[in-house]
Amino acid sequence: MLMSPRLRRFALTTHVTTSVGWLGTAAAFxxxxxxxxxxxxxxxxxxxxLAMAIVxxxxxxxxxxxxxxxGLVMSLGTPWGxxxxxWVLVKFLITLLAALVLxxxxxxxxxxxxxxxxxxxxxxxxxxxxxSPVLHSGGGMVALLVATALAVYKPWGLTSYGRRKRLRxxxxxxxxxxxxxxxxxxLGAIGLVLLFLILHLIxxxxxxx
Numbered sequence: 001m002l003m004s005p006r007l008r009r010f011a012l013t014t015h016v017t018t019s020v021g022w023l024g025t026a027a028a029f030x031x032x033x034x035x036x037x038x039x040x041x042x043x044x045x046x047x048x049x050l051a052m053a054i055v056x057x058x059x060x061x062x063x064x065x066x067x068x069x070x071g072l073v074m075s076l077g078t079p080w081g082x083x084x085x086x087w088v089l090v091k092f093l094i095t096l097l098a099a100l101v102l103x104x105x106x107x108x109x110x111x112x113x114x115x116x117x118x119x120x121x122x123x124x125x126x127x128x129x130x131x132s133p134v135l136h137s138g139g140g141m142v143a144l145l146v147a148t149a150l151a152v153y154k155p156w157g158l159t160s161y162g163r164r165k166r167l168r169x170x171x172x173x174x175x176x177x178x179x180x181x182x183x184x185x186x187l188g189a190i191g192l193v194l195l196f197l198i199l200h201l202i203x204x205x206x207x208x209x
Contacts, residue, residue, distance in 0.1 A: 003077035011077065015070035022063040023144045026137050029055055033133035049116030052133055056109040064099050071095060084162030091150040098143040105136050 003011060029052060036048040071092060075082035083089055112133070158166065 002079070008074075008078060011070060011073050015067065015074050018063050018066040018070055019144070019148070022060065022067050023141065023148070025055060025059045025063055026140045026144060029060060030134065030137040030141060033137055037134060046116040049112045053109050053113035053116075057106065061102065061106065064102055068095060068099050081162065081165070083159060084165055085154070086156035086159055087150045087154045089159065090156075091147045094143050094147045094150075098140055098147075101136065102140065105132075108132055108136075 032048050032052045032055065036045050036052070039045050039048065072082070074080070075088060075092070080088055082092060
């Protein structure tokens, strides 16, 4: 189920934009987290925590989900496939792992704003809490940079599945029922991820935990 050239360009533009946006907002989050650790002004530290919670929930998470969905669409609708090339598979696994860690970290993000708004919290407590955002955002940036490098250099060639698939390509039709079934399965997975994002945002936000 290959996309038309126009749709493919749109999907590629969406994927590149959301992936770069994810990386950029992760870098901004890292800057906020480092500032929270090093600042000596209690009011500034509290404001930085509130900013991190908002950026994480309403900017990083949407960019993350959009990047994963658009990446699946690109794999589904182009000859690259999801399992044909090692670089595509490894890049997807890295992105998926980063997304799962981010979703887990949103529990901490939800608590950051609440803790920062509590004037009873001391500076030392707030600074200790900032270690987690620094580590998570730093690790996320490394993972996204590796994924970007894989997309540029495209190392390692075809997987064994990709080689077998290439040998059979001359005998297979685009309307192959098995291929269509796989396409519908992936589309269903994309729909579930999108539904998860909507429920995730509705359920909490920075002050929902």
